[in-house]
Amino acid sequence: MDPIVTTTVIYASILALIALGFTLQYVLMGIPNLAHTTIAFSSTYLTLTMFLLALSPYLAVPLAALYGGSVSFLLYRFLAFLRRRKVSLVGLMISTLVFDFAIYGGMNIYAEYIAYGLKAYTSSFILREADFVFLGLPGILFVSVLISAFFATAFHLVLTRTRFGVAMRSIVENESLAKVDGVNVDRVLAISWFFVGAVGGAAGALYPLWFSMDPWVSTVMLTTVFAASVVGGVRSIYGSLAGGLVIAVTEIFGTSGLSDLFGPVMWAYRAAIPIAATCFVLLVMPQGLGGFVSQLHRRRARA
Amino acid sequence: MNVILNFVLDVAVFLCIYLIFSLSLNLEQGYSGIANLGLYFPIIIGAIVVGYLPGRLAMWIYDIGGMNFVDDNMHVLSLLQQRLEADALMSIALLAITLTAALAIGWLAGYLAAYPALRLPQTYLAVFYLSLGETLRVVATNTKYLVGGTLGVNIINPFWFLHGDSYLGMVAFVSATTIVVFVVYEIVCRSPVGRLLRAMRENELTAACTGKNVPQIKKHVLAFTFAILALGGALHTFYLGGVLAAGYSRSDFSFWPWLMMIVGGTGNNKGVFLGTLSLVLMRRAMIVFKNYFLFLPFSVLWLEPILMALMLGLTIAYRTGGLLPEKPTKIAA
Numbered sequence: 001m002d003p004i005v006t007t008t009v010i011y012a013s014i015l016a017l018i019a020l021g022f023t024l025q026y027v028l029m030g031i032p033n034l035a036h037t038t039i040a041f042s043s044t045y046l047t048l049t050m051f052l053l054a055l056s057p058y059l060a061v062p063l064a065a066l067y068g069g070s071v072s073f074l075l076y077r078f079l080a081f082l083r084r085r086k087v088s089l090v091g092l093m094i095s096t097l098v099f100d101f102a103i104y105g106g107m108n109i110y111a112e113y114i115a116y117g118l119k120a121y122t123s124s125f126i127l128r129e130a131d132f133v134f135l136g137l138p139g140i141l142f143v144s145v146l147i148s149a150f151f152a153t154a155f156h157l158v159l160t161r162t163r164f165g166v167a168m169r170s171i172v173e174n175e176s177l178a179k180v181d182g183v184n185v186d187r188v189l190a191i192s193w194f195f196v197g198a199v200g201g202a203a204g205a206l207y208p209l210w211f212s213m214d215p216w217v218s219t220v221m222l223t224t225v226f227a228a229s230v231v232g233g234v235r236s237i238y239g240s241l242a243g244g245l246v247i248a249v250t251e252i253f254g255t256s257g258l259s260d261l262f263g264p265v266m267w268a269y270r271a272a273i274p275i276a277a278t279c280f281v282l283l284v285m286p287q288g289l290g291g292f293v294s295q296l297h298r299r300r301a302r303a
Numbered sequence: 304m305n306v307i308l309n310f311v312l313d314v315a316v317f318l319c320i321y322l323i324f325s326l327s328l329n330l331e332q333g334y335s336g337i338a339n340l341g342l343y344f345p346i347i348i349g350a351i352v353v354g355y356l357p358g359r360l361a362m363w364i365y366d367i368g369g370m371n372f373v374d375d376n377m378h379v380l381s382l383l384q385q386r387l388e389a390d391a392l393m394s395i396a397l398l399a400i401t402l403t404a405a406l407a408i409g410w411l412a413g414y415l416a417a418y419p420a421l422r423l424p425q426t427y428l429a430v431f432y433l434s435l436g437e438t439l440r441v442v443a444t445n446t447k448y449l450v451g452g453t454l455g456v457n458i459i460n461p462f463w464f465l466h467g468d469s470y471l472g473m474v475a476f477v478s479a480t481t482i483v484v485f486v487v488y489e490i491v492c493r494s495p496v497g498r499l500l501r502a503m504r505e506n507e508l509t510a511a512c513t514g515k516n517v518p519q520i521k522k523h524v525l526a527f528t529f530a531i532l533a534l535g536g537a538l539h540t541f542y543l544g545g546v547l548a549a550g551y552s553r554s555d556f557s558f559w560p561w562l563m564m565i566v567g568g569t570g571n572n573k574g575v576f577l578g579t580l581s582l583v584l585m586r587r588a589m590i591v592f593k594n595y596f597l598f599l600p601f602s603v604l605w606l607e608p609i610l611m612a613l614m615l616g617l618t619i620a621y622r623t624g625g626l627l628p629e630k631p632t633k634i635a636a
Contacts, residue, residue: 032430034340082620090338091619093426094565097558098616104554105608112601219553220441223434226427234427268445275438278431282419 006141008252010210013148016244017203018221019228020155021196023240026229027172028192029079031093035100037225039071039197040204041218042107045114047127047205048213052120057130058143060205068201069194075099076193080186108215126212140209147206151199152241159237168192220271224251227274231281236290243289247274310591312474316542318583319481323535324560325579326488326572327528333570333629334492335524336504338425341432343556344416345409345529347439347548349536352405354450354546357397357459361387373451383459391464398461398476402537409533413526420525421518436553443548455547458540477538484531489572500524501570554608559586562611566618567625574627581626585610 018040025033043064050060075096082095111122132139159165167188170178179185207213224247232243251273258266285292324342331337358372362379365386370379387394420431443449450456462472491497503510503517511517536556540546559582567578589607596603618625 026427030424030426032426034430034433078616085620085623087619087623089426090332090336090429091623093338093429094561095616095619097561098612098619101554101558101608101612101615105605105612108605109601112605116600220437222430223437226430226434230423230427230431234424265445269442271441272438275434278434279419282422282431286422 001137001141004252004256006138007210008248010140010144010206011252012245012248013144014203014206015224015228015248016241017148017151017199019225019232019240019244019247020152020237021200022225023229023232023234024196024237025193027235027237028168028189029092030089031079031096032226033075034093034096034222035075035098035103036072036096036196036200037222038100038103038107038218039068039075040200041207041213041221042103043067043201043204044208044213044217045107045110045122047208048120048122048125049114051127051130052114052118057127057205057209058139061147061202064201064205065198066201068204069198071099071103072197072200073190073194075197076190080189104215104218111215123214124212125208126210127208128210131209138210140206144206144210147202151202155195155199164188164191223271224274227278230278231288233288233290233292236288236294239288239290239293246289247277250274250277310587312470314583314587316474316477317587318580319477320535320539320542321560321563321583322481322576322579323484323531323538324556325563325567325575326485327532327535328560328564329569329572329575330488330491330500331524331528333564333575334497334500334504335521336425336507337521337524338429339432339525339528340429340553340557340561341434341436342532342560343551343553344432344436344439345412345532346536346539346556347436347443347551348409348412348529349405349533349538350540350546350548350551351443351450352408352533353401353537353540354456354458356404357401357461358383358456360400361393361397361459364393373447373456376451376456380457380459384463387459387461387463388466389464394459394461394464397459398541401461401541402534405533405537406530409536410526410530412533413529414522416529417522417525421521433553433557436551436557440548440551443551450546450548453549455545455550457545460544461541473542477542480534480538484534485572485576492572554611558611562615565625566614568627568629569625570629571625571627574625574629577626582614 018037021040022033022036025031025036043060046060046064046067047057050057078098079092079095082092087095114120115122128138134142157165159168167178167183170181170183171185171188175185207217211217225244228243228247229240230243231246232239232241251270254273255267255270258269281288287295324346328339328342331339358379361367361383362370362372365383367379367382372379387397416432416435420428423431444453446452460469460473462469462476465472492500499510499515499520502513503515503520507517560579563578563582564575565578566582567576568574586607589604593603
């Protein structure tokens with residue numbers, strides 16, 4: 001398989017899951033969680049730890065899910081406390097930075113600690129050699145697709161087939177009305193945030209098995225995840241999955257095409273593609289992919 | 304004695320520069336309700352203008368050919384230093400042209416960036432600007448001809464003509480500019496424009512119903528503050544004597560000003576001054592005293608984000624208005 005295609009598939013799988021979480025948190029509480037990518041990508045150090053302990057890096061995935069879910073849950077508790085104190089939406093958004101800073105600082109301390117203690121590379125590390133090969137292809141290709149498909153399906157089933165999903169959708173529509181209707185909003189939100197954090201943590205843990213990881217990757221990835229969310233449609237949960245795919249394909253194939261035209265130096269500008277896509281979508285199709293599809297459905301229903 | 308004086312001057316300059324950043328943010332968020340997490344977007348623009356323009360302009364004026372400003376940076380600068388040390392008028396002209404260009408480009412960037420951004424909900428708008436800043440940082444870091452790419456570039460000092468006192472000249476200029484900026488922001492905030500901005504912040508719909516063009520006002524606010532932020536970025540670069548685009552992190556140039564504003568008091572310029580002063584003092588002290596923590600198996604500077612998180616969390620949770628909360632507008636009876 002062409003390495004560009006392999007890279008795109010793995011990247012799209014990881015990005016779509018993280019974008020799904022970012023959008024879901026926004027839709028549920030009206031705030032973008034600025035710590036989401038930091039939570040997701042800090043779990044890469046669990047993968048590195050497994051590798052350094054001579055264990056399979058894939059063992060880090062369930063641990064990363066538990067870690068991501070727990071941190072996300074704690075963040076939700078903090079936000080819920082602030083909401084009770086009538087902090088504004090912007091104040092709540094800024095409050096997510098509390099976790100972003102703390103995790104970022106902690107991640108760097110841990111990275112330097114194991115760099116000194118174990119004499120290991122903890123920045124710009126890549127763990128491809130620890131991966132297995134299946135049918136002549138890297139194992140991460142199959143695992144990332146399977147994990148993405150699993151979480152996306154599980155999420156869809158929860159949302160459409162369970163009472164919990166109905167409660168979640170009712171909160172999205174109107175939180176106050178859901179409360180009046182007997183929905184335990186606090187519990188639903190807490191579980192949702194745990195789920196989103198777990199998905200992000202699991203997705204992030206896979207990243208260093210194919211891509212080079214640095215502590216600052218979470219910073220750059222926030223831009224990409226945000227772009228995926230906007231392209232998918234700011235309030236569209238399923239759209240964010242599609243947005244993740246579109247941004248991954250555009251970013252990697254776009255940069256590859258540009259590098260064919262102008263030389264390999266264009267790979268350095270890869271990070272500019274998501275923001276260009278965001279601007280384009282906002283100017284041409286502000287409702288995003290999700291909104292566009294809903295519009296088509298409405299038109300068809302009217303016809 | 305010189306060590307203490309240098310520390311005081313260093314703190315004074317960083318206070319001034321960060322005050323420009325946090326006051327601009329206060330006009331955007333504190334008075335107008337426009338959340339912008341990408342303050343470093345216009346700041347990097349100002350830095351790029353300073354890294355790109357005055358050196359090349361001086362090379363053209365003094366007819367220094369056959370050399371590239373980035374590749375032969377140190378050689379070019381030594382030649383320019385010889386010329387500019389003896390040419391005070393040209394030094395000041397270069398400074399004025401550069402700062403005007405930074406203001407103009409910052410204003411234009413603010414106005415243009417507002418077009419797609421204002422289609423987003425308030426909180427997403429903040430992330431949009433954050434993304435813009437991050438993208439510009441990556442582009443500037445990887446574009447060598449702009450400001451030296453990953454290695455950065457050194458720039459001229461417009462106060463070389465003061466010889467041994469060039470540092471003091473720079474400190475005085477930065478301080479004077481900051482005072483002007485502070486006065487301008489105070490005038491804007493106390494004027495009817497300030498009251499209009501507060502009205503827009505409180506309820507956009509009501510402001511629109513009274514005939515105010517809310518999107519247009521937001522565009523003007525963003526263009527104005529972006530221009531001042533670019534000016535701040537330009538002053539910061541002149542003070543440092545060089546540009547390294549990779550060094551413009553979102554933490555230092557966006558989140559710290561947010562913390563300064565929140566700790567000081569959103570919607571109150573004096574509170575913002577207090578917040579900026581306390582946090583600049585804390586940060587400079589950490590840098591000075593970091594050598595006492597060499598026994599730790601990691602750099603003590605990584606404790607900075609954790610400390611920042613603690614301060615932010617405690618302020619938002621227990622003192623939402625900051626040290627000096629916003630006061631209600633007094634209207635003459």
